[in-house]
Amino acid sequence: MSALFSPYQLAGITLENRIVVSPMCQYSALDGSATDWHVMHLGQMALSGAGLLILEASGVEARGRITPACLGLYSDDNERALERVLxxxxxxxxxKLGIQLAHAGRKASTDVPWRGNKPLTSSAAGGWETVAPSALPFADGWTMPKPLDRAEMDKIIAAFVQATERCLRLGLDLIELHGAHGYLISEFLSPLANKRTDEYGGSLENRMRFPLEIARAVRAAWPSERALGVRLNGTDFMPGGIVVEETAMVATALKALGIDYVCVSGGGNSPKQEIPVKAHYQVPFAAEVKRLSGLATMAVGMIAEPKAADGIVTKNEADLVALARGFLDDPRWAWHAAEALGDDLKVVVQYERARPKLWPGAKLVRPELHP
Ligand SMILES: Cc1cc2nc3c(=O)[nH]c(=O)nc-3n(C[C@H](O)[C@H](O)[C@H](O)COP(=O)(O)O)c2cc1C
Structure with missing residues (x-):
């Protein structure tokens, strides 16, 4: 059996393999509630053969959604709609089914990607007031965020806990806190967005204080046998931004709170970032965080080739491998990876007749997928 298809234990849950469907916003919710699109999308991903499927970033408050069409988990209606989909x-x-709990901070109140991702800076345009560590917009023309005071920070922690209780009722196996990509938790961690002069800004110890308060509260509300992870930026890809040694220190602190893994991603804190996009471009950050913190890691970013993905696990660079666009393009990516690596993957009976091993010598479709 390849390393990629070997099982993995995260807290009390056993993943059938190391392949993860990365959280992906679908911008198809109504007032934060999942729709029939989510049945379509998650239905496909559920058949993908991945060991773990993480649902998209879901706002713990209505104002914490990236766009008006983002999923939320802040109301009974949101919970009921997701229950129907599941x-x-x-x-x-x-x-195994997980969900990413998120707050978009100063990058909330924007339009959906197919209408250009533009900031919605007025209520007439469908926008709302945003919040952040500091009164500093993401870029020129973006909404000026309101800096959070202590009472508002407490409310946000309570919103994360309430969403966690909803996840428990929904029977989910895993929660991932979104601490990357320049959203609220990432804004507190990054010196690019956090200019506070109180005990929540300045030193790394101060910048991680609020993120750790959220993680501690969610861990207390989420049973220890269910997995809890955090997505972090290994780097902001910007001078003056967070660096991987700091991320490893955050991971070490999260580990002490009982967090089970970190997914190491990057970017999103500055429009001036320069990302050297190439295959596996973020894997070295996952490897470094794993080495320095000893915490389990998930690698993500331009991982597409099965043997190379297997190599990440074999070389102990990460414990889990997440793909996003790869699964949109090929919702059976894990089936094809199993064939490439000589592994046996159980598939739904309805689709068994398309398995190449039943048709030796015949090329059914896309020969490159069936070596
Ligand atoms: C359509 C789409 C939606 C995404 N939504 C999220 C999200 O909700 N949360 C998140 O942390 N990352 C999100 N991402 C980033 C992916 O999870 C992933 O980190 C990134 O696409 C790099 O992986 P890839 O090269 O396999 O696509 C999204 C990416 C795509 C393509």
């Missing part, structure tokens, strides 16, 4: 998907799903 009920439809679960009978056919083999993956």
């Amino acid at each position: 009920k439809a998907v679960r009978p056919y799903n083999r993956a």
